[in-house]
Amino acid sequence: MALIVQKFGGSSVADAEGxxxxxxxIAQTKRAGNDVVAIVSAMGDTTDDLIDLAxxxxxxxxxxEMDILLTAGERxxxxxxxxxxxxxxxxxxxxxxxxxxxKTDNKYGxxxxxxxxxxxxxxxxxxxxxxxxxxxxxxxVETNDVTTxxxxxxxxxxxxxxAALNADxxxxxxxxxxxxxxxxxxxxxxxxxxxxxxxxxLELAAHGAKVLHLRAVEFARxxxxxxxxxxxxxxxxxxxxxxENSTKINxxxxxxxxxxxxxxxxxxVSIVGxxxxxxxxxxxxxxxxxxxxxxxxxxxxxxxxxxxxxNISFTVPSEQVEDVVAALEAHKEDIGFREIxxxxxIGILSIVGExxxxxTGISARLFDTxxxxxxNIDMISTSEIRISVVVDPERLEEAARAVHSAFGLDSQLGExxxxxxxxx
Ligand code: ADP
Ligand code: ASP
Ligand code: MG
Numbered sequence: 001m002a003l004i005v006q007k008f009g010g011s012s013v014a015d016a017e018g019x020x021x022x023x024x025x026i027a028q029t030k031r032a033g034n035d036v037v038a039i040v041s042a043m044g045d046t047t048d049d050l051i052d053l054a055x056x057x058x059x060x061x062x063x064x065e066m067d068i069l070l071t072a073g074e075r076x077x078x079x080x081x082x083x084x085x086x087x088x089x090x091x092x093x094x095x096x097x098x099x100x101x102x103k104t105d106n107k108y109g110x111x112x113x114x115x116x117x118x119x120x121x122x123x124x125x126x127x128x129x130x131x132x133x134x135x136x137x138x139x140x141v142e143t144n145d146v147t148t149x150x151x152x153x154x155x156x157x158x159x160x161x162x163a164a165l166n167a168d169x170x171x172x173x174x175x176x177x178x179x180x181x182x183x184x185x186x187x188x189x190x191x192x193x194x195x196x197x198x199x200x201x202l203e204l205a206a207h208g209a210k211v212l213h214l215r216a217v218e219f220a221r222x223x224x225x226x227x228x229x230x231x232x233x234x235x236x237x238x239x240x241x242x243x244e245n246s247t248k249i250n251x252x253x254x255x256x257x258x259x260x261x262x263x264x265x266x267x268x269v270s271i272v273g274x275x276x277x278x279x280x281x282x283x284x285x286x287x288x289x290x291x292x293x294x295x296x297x298x299x300x301x302x303x304x305x306x307x308x309x310x311n312i313s314f315t316v317p318s319e320q321v322e323d324v325v326a327a328l329e330a331h332k333e334d335i336g337f338r339e340i341x342x343x344x345x346i347g348i349l350s351i352v353g354e355x356x357x358x359x360t361g362i363s364a365r366l367f368d369t370x371x372x373x374x375x376n377i378d379m380i381s382t383s384e385i386r387i388s389v390v391v392d393p394e395r396l397e398e399a400a401r402a403v404h405s406a407f408g409l410d411s412q413l414g415e416x417x418x419x420x421x422x423x424x
Pocket of ligand 1: 204208421
């Protein structure tokens, strides 16, 4: 008998019919002789709708109250899903994150998991019932208040329970057939990837491919939980995300580039006229860290015509730009700079592939493709298996399609299927 953790995203449980379809899949897995723990997201766009509602009531919703509001979305879907599974003659019990034993720190809106004590879940499955757990939520160990794990966090709930329960499989059900070489909503010629490593998936997830929550992939890598990302609307084999030594990774040489991702959630802060002396960067980034800014790229250039003066630019999520700038302005005297310029919304295009370790000429091909498209590059950053460029957000999607084509990724099998969801 195997223990299977199945996570169903919002698009899979968008309405009553969706909830019944998911219940049938759980029942089928259970009837095949497995124990099942199901993690469920809020129905459809419920979380976005609740955020909109909060913003209609107040300009700055308090973080603690926001989390109480948002956890309500998953409470609805977990209860309805448990009812639908019971209706198929299989006992199922729904649990909030708190009841299921998911403990977090005190960072409302983006809490980190500090432990999972799944006693109730273990008792439930031992009794022969299915456990349904609300995704994306936990409880602050210090205060007992409910917390949320950040947008898309139900994936992380699923991996955390799969690790804590030592599950045999962790299946992430969504509205596409798996992980594709690009977002199929933007690049219709995207091809489904059969197997990929944790590292490649981390790079894609960290740079805009929202098919998996970044922290879910980090957790899976740390605890070696193989993930199977697949559609809840079809029975097709999805994408396996595994360790680089897994036997699922076949011996043939990896393509230079396996995926393209695009991200329009970041903004850019440029500090102009910083003195080019030891300690400037250290002061700046200590202040950014204090303001909880999540930096991705950093570029510093020193003017040749104006020695002693440099400019530092970095990217942070758009919603953090204001706070980060306010914190830096408050220390203007101490840091010593002329002015700060900001761009609220930039486009970031990334190419990712294990094959980059061994192939050459990848960046030349990327830059050549963008040049032919007339897309200007503003910033560049690289890792061993990724190259990212900042471009005009207006040109981001066409740039993604052109780059996808240029690296020979276009599928010959027709357009990728998107079964549901609004892409919101
Ligand atoms: P869920 O509600 O199941 O959590 P999400 O909307 O969070 O679903 O994630 C699924 C969506 O991720 C897809 O519909 C697709 O538009 C988007 N996506 C972005 N990049 C990729 C990619 N590389 N492969 C597959 N889907 C992707
Ligand atoms: N419902 C939450 C969100 O929309 C969590 C999730 O779906 O993973 O972000
Ligand atoms: Mg998601």
